[in-house]
Amino acid sequence: MDNKTNIVLIGPMGSGKTSIGRSLASKLNRDFFDSDFEIASKAGVDINHIFDVEGEEGFRNRETQKLKKLCKMSNIVIATGGGIVLRKENRELLSDSFVIYLSSNIKELVKRVASSKTRPLLQRSTDKEKTITDLLKKREHLYKKTADLIIENNENNYHITVNKIIQSISK
Ligand code: S3P
Secondary structure, eight states: OTTOOOEEEEOSTTSOHHHHHHHHHHHHTOEEEEHHHHHHHHHTSOHHHHHHHHHHHHHHHHHHHHHHHHHTSOSEEEEOOTTGGGSHHHHHHHTTSEEEEEEOOHHHHHHHHTTOOSOHHHHTOSOHHHHHHHHHHHHHHHHHHHOSEEEEOOOSOHHHHHHHHHHHHTO
8 A cells, every 4th residue: 555544445436435434444444534424524415415516526525625625634544435536636636545446237227226325426317327327427437547556345234345345455
């Protein structure tokens, strides 16, 4: 991990960033932050509401502001939103952190987000599998180029993935 002290999880919706990040932070005895949660609690409304009122652009501005603040901290674990890699500015901010791309197959991603009501990009979709496949096609190269480490998370039990991460970073 060299001199990078923060660990940041990136990946598509349903890749397990929040559950894995929280568990990883607890095992490493670090503080955990979920950028979507932080954005929503600062705004006092949920992410769907921010998209409705300010559009995706408004949400992305808030996301960049939040990422800037989080990246100023040290020794923390951060779970990001699936679109964090879209802006070059965000990718540059992430270059000071140890970034882990949680990669999962489409079938698993779709299964995990099937009943989600909190994701505006899926709310209006009549075909979640197609939406996720299209988003991944556009974003996967960005996840890969931003990551220091790629970990597959196709497990039902996220503790297995957390242990894989801990093994990889302590090598
Ligand atoms: C988004 C993913 C969401 C959230 C917002 C936009 C995206 O986060 O940031 O709905 O663009 O993929 P999760 O990846 O935690 O679902």
